[in-house]
Amino acid sequence: MHDDTSIQRPAPRAPGVPRAPGAPRAPGQRRTAAVATAIAVAVGLTLGAVVGAPVRASAATTESEAADYASDAFGDAWDFTSAADFNTDFSGTPATVSGGALKVGLTPGDQLFLVHSISGSLATGRDGARQPVDPARYSRLTFSMDQPLTKRIGAVYWFTCREQTAACGGGFTFPVVQGPHVYTFDLAKQSTLLAKVPWRSGKKVVFRLDPVVLPGNAGDTGKQASIDWVRLHAAPDASHPHAGMPAGTYPGYTVTQRPQLVVDTPNPTQGQDYATATTGRPWNFTSATATSHVKYSNTTVLSRDSRGITARNAGPHQNDPQVHLPVSRMAGSTYHYLQWDMRYDGPFDLSGSAGGGKMARAIWNVAGTGTPQIGNDLLTYSNGNAAETSVDLTAQNPLDEDALTPKAGWAGQTITGLRFDPNEDPGKAVWHLKSVHLRADPAATGSTTVTFHDNAWVAGSTADVTVRTGSGAWQRIATGVAVTKGANSVPFRLGSMPAGKYAVQVTLRHPDGSSDNETAGAPVVMKAGPVASVDRSHDPVGRLDSATAGSGGVTVTGWAYDPDTRNPLAVALYDGKTGTKSLGRVSTSLARPDVVRAHPAAPAASGYSTTVRLSAGTHDVCAYGINVGAGSTNPLLGCRSVTVR
Structure with missing residues (x-):
């Protein structure tokens, strides 16, 4: 006999016994479906x-x-x-x-x-x-x-x-x-x-x-x-x-x-960030100034560095650490992408014992009711599997099945309060929170840029790009585009098309006749207006300084900024040695006074550093700056060869 035990999840509370407002769900309440089969x-x-x-x-x-x-x-x-x-x-x-x-x-x-x-x-x-x-x-x-x-x-x-x-x-x-x-x-x-x-x-x-x-x-x-x-x-x-x-x-x-x-843009990270729009700074926990109005409960903040804050669960409710984000009357249908970058010490574990409860949760308040809206689990994996994560709170029902009534949800609501709970570990979990964002759909006036890449690129590939609003017909904006290795860019100009929210789809064909089509991770809200002249002066500027192999992977460092924004800039990383495979993204957040001296337009925190995992062998790690606002492309910031032993 072989016992196949399903992954455990929280068990429901008894009918009529709701969780008190603000109280955590005990991670020890787990539903186990034991499946035994010959x-x-x-x-x-x-x-x-x-x-x-x-x-x-x-x-x-x-x-x-x-x-x-x-x-x-x-x-x-x-x-x-x-x-x-x-x-x-x-x-x-x-x-x-x-x-x-x-x-x-x-x-x-x-x-x-x-x-x-x-x-x-x-x-x-x-x-x-x-x-x-x-x-x-x-x-x-x-x-x-x-x-x-x-x-x-x-x-x-x-x-x-x-x-x-x-x-x-x-x-x-x-x-x-x-x-x-x-x-x-x-x-x-x-x-x-x-x-x-x-x-x-x-x-x-x-x-x-x-x-x-x-x-x-x-x-x-x-x-x-x-x-x-x-x-x-x-x-x-x-x-x-x-x-x-x-x-x-x-x-x-x-x-x-x-x-x-892979269609790289438009994507949720390009949307306007709520904290930046209201205070001029994102909730980036590497900066004490940017998060000065954030409050903590059941938490001891130990330090602050390039990982953000390092904190430990504390009493009186040790299994319910809370990060209270300053929010005042925000439209949930506008700001609906919740994005977080967090790591924790120890292995992934959903049990109710010390070291378990490795899931985060969002809890929010809405206008018209005093009942907190309790979100469902946000799985947070162990350090080697962790990555910056985004969820669209309007694309699915975001509420816990046993949330308190009335269950108002997120879409269409006016959000009046928000907190992020990093885990539900009854032990003294140590965690590292780098950033939390609430973003709107990406938006552009007159024109924007669609970018994509092929992880299995071959010479002679071509692509078509189409767009549509709602459930209307797809309209082709580019045909037979020659696809190059790495990042590819196609302009999307509104022209005579009506303003609105557009989905973007790319169809890519190889010379052998095989094809794939993918839709961008977020729609783009196109507004009518004059198209700004496109010139290279609006493209991101930067450099990939180094790629160094170590016991935890390959550490990539460099700097970048976009002349059109003072906000952190996304840098896309690729492994060029294996067909330009995506290695994820990192945002600028580190102080680089040397860059500011050489480029006075650069923000103080224009540096970036992250560690990526790569298989043994020699790799060409390449970095691209992701354009914001005007500009013509996502330029290559540099490549570095590194050998993983």
Whole structure:
């Protein structure tokens, strides 16, 4: 027997027993759905032939990759060349992403959540509830794994509900083969586990791969499986029999890359920041002046540095630290993107014991009622998986299921008070809060710039850009744009089109005929007015000073500013060595008096520094300044070669 215990989430309070205003929900109140299922050796499943790494050889046939879920949903294939490819907080035993592989100890009960979701939390980032798997489009699983054991059984699970109960689950088992092998399965053929929910029975919000599910031997301790890549892809056809393989040249055939498109702008970080609009400064906790009106409860602030404030949970309610943000009558439908950058010490843990309760929460007040509006969990992962996170409070119901009535919510409300609760750890958790923002949709007068990049760029690629308001027809604003490696820019001029809120979509095509289309992360509010003349004097200015490898990753430092703003500037980082893969963003926040002396227009805090995780090998880390206001492009600030050992 193999016990499959779902991830725990808060249990509901008894009907009629609401949480008192301002009181925390005890993280010890957790709902556990224990799913026990007998594991049988799969029958009728196809185990792929052994396929080695791509080799340079004359190819008899050429075909393009099949549509792949990770490439399409994230613009980033599960090739484990970056830490973002797998959230190691979602594994039964510690897993690591290193050397271009996902490595996991071969212990029964290992659970590798490739697509994860936790009920009772707001869907952000790569949450499967935000980007579910469409089984009609992706019906095959192919992966490459090298492991040393014999006579073992693995399993694949999927769930149509975030609670991951047996009733909404299905899957199958498969024999695990010793050594390096490529495994390939038709997910629609059978489902023998849990409630045997068929693969094609609705979109999947959780998808899990368990390398080993049978009890091991004493000699198995310390042994690892190494998974080189995973593809959840469309079914091959007669013209593309090898489409499940990653791009490369193999004996007898070549597989060409499909686009891995990412639309960089417009995005939520470009929208007007509430604190900046009302006080001239964002809530950036690296600055005591910028956060002088912020108040704290159940918190001891220990220090302030480039990580923001370092603080520790304190009494009288130790499991309820609170950061009270100064807000006075704000339109919730205008400022609706909540963004935060936080880290904490210790591992990811949702239990109710000391060290657990690693989720944040927003609680706000609205005009017309004295009842606080209690937001649902905001998952905050361990340091290696943490990243600046944004959630649209109007895109989903943001309230806790057991919130007090009346449940006014956020959209359409006048917000009169706001606090951010970093965690619910009953122990003395130490956390680091760098920034909190409330942003509006990006806006422009007359014109703006659409930017995008392809993580699987090949020469000869082209792109089309279309826009629309509401549910109207898409209007093409650019056709056949030659796509270059790295950041690409296309102007969007309102012209004769009506003012309004526009969604932006990019369609990118490779020379082999494969294509991908993605919509920008935020619409842009286009206002009628004269278009400012575009010249390079409005582009960001800056430099990538250094990229230094260390035990925690590669530390990137530099400086940047935009002549059109005094606010912090976003700097996009890419790994040019692996096809310009996005490494995320960092905002300027550090004092650079040397920059101000050389560039008097630069803000005092024009420096930036962040640490990114990269696999072993040599990488070209590149930085781009993200343009604000007028300007023609997001210029390259520089590249640095760094070797990770």
